[in-house]
Amino acid sequence: MKIECRDLVKTYKTVQAMDGLTLTVPEGQILGLLGKNGQGKSTLIKTLAGVIRPDSGTVILDGQIPGTATKARVSWLPELSGLDLSWSVRHTLNFWQDFFLDFNRSRADEMLKQLNLVPGMRLREMSKGMREKLQLVLVMARDADLYLLDEPMAGVDPVTREEILDTILTGYRPGSTMILSTHLVSDVERILDRVAFIDQGQVILEEDADELRQRTGTSISEAFKRRMRA
Numbered sequence: 001m002k003i004e005c006r007d008l009v010k011t012y013k014t015v016q017a018m019d020g021l022t023l024t025v026p027e028g029q030i031l032g033l034l035g036k037n038g039q040g041k042s043t044l045i046k047t048l049a050g051v052i053r054p055d056s057g058t059v060i061l062d063g064q065i066p067g068t069a070t071k072a073r074v075s076w077l078p079e080l081s082g083l084d085l086s087w088s089v090r091h092t093l094n095f096w097q098d099f100f101l102d103f104n105r106s107r108a109d110e111m112l113k114q115l116n117l118v119p120g121m122r123l124r125e126m127s128k129g130m131r132e133k134l135q136l137v138l139v140m141a142r143d144a145d146l147y148l149l150d151e152p153m154a155g156v157d158p159v160t161r162e163e164i165l166d167t168i169l170t171g172y173r174p175g176s177t178m179i180l181s182t183h184l185v186s187d188v189e190r191i192l193d194r195v196a197f198i199d200q201g202q203v204i205l206e207e208d209a210d211e212l213r214q215r216t217g218t219s220i221s222e223a224f225k226r227r228m229r230a
C-alpha cells in the first residue's frame, strides 16, 4: 500500500501534535518512523489507521482516504488494554481469527512457537514482554497491505527486542508496507528500508536507509542523534 500524507495538522487543545507533516512511503517498504518521545509518531499512526482525523491536510492510502475500505487492509493494534486479561493466548487468537477475515492462523501459530508463547497461558499471567510479543503476533498474522507497529519493543529487554525484530522480519509479507515507530533507533535499524525523522510534528528528514548511511558515513542511530542535537 502506498502512503501519501500532505500538510497534516492535528491539535489537541494547546498541543500541536502534527504541524504540517508531509510524508510519502512507497509500497513494499519498511519505514522507521524515528523520533523522541512526544513528537507526533502515535498521532500519525492513528491517523493512518483511520481512528483519528487530522484538522487539516490529506492522507491517501492507495488512492483512498482512510475509512472502512482501508481499515480492512491495515493491521494495527494500539495496546492490549482492550483485550480481556482473563483470556488465554489461544482464546485471544480465536477471537482475532473470527474478527479479521485476513487472519492467517497457521502463521500466527508459527510465530507463537518462534516467540515461545504458550497457547494455554492467560494474559494476566504474562509479563510485559510476553504481552508485547502477543501483540506483535496479532498484528503481523493478518494478511494486510499495511502494518502499523507503534513502539513494538517499548519496555522489553534487549534479547526480547531481537526476538521481536526477527519475528517482524520472518512474518513480514513481501510487497506489504510497514511503519515501525520507535525512539530505539539502534535496535531497529538493521530491518529498515527507509527512515523518516519526526520532530515537533513534522518530518524533518526522509530517506532510503542505505543512502542515509552512505551520505552521512555513519549509522542511522548516530545520524539521528546528531540531527536531534543540532
Ligand SMILES: Nc1ncnc2c1ncn2[C@@H]1O[C@H](COP(=O)(O)OP(=O)(O)OP(=O)(O)O)[C@@H](O)[C@H]1O
Pocket: 012, 013, 015, 016, 017, 035, 036, 037, 038, 039, 040, 041, 042, 043, 044, 183
Ligand atoms: N489525546 C490527547 N490529548 C492531548 N494531547 C495529546 C493527546 N495525544 C497526544 N497528545 C500530545 O501530542 C503530542 C504528540 O503525541 P504523540 O503520542 O503523537 O507522540 P509520540 O511521538 O508518539 O510520543 P511517544 O514516543 O512518547 O509515544 C504530545 O505532546 C502529546 O502529549
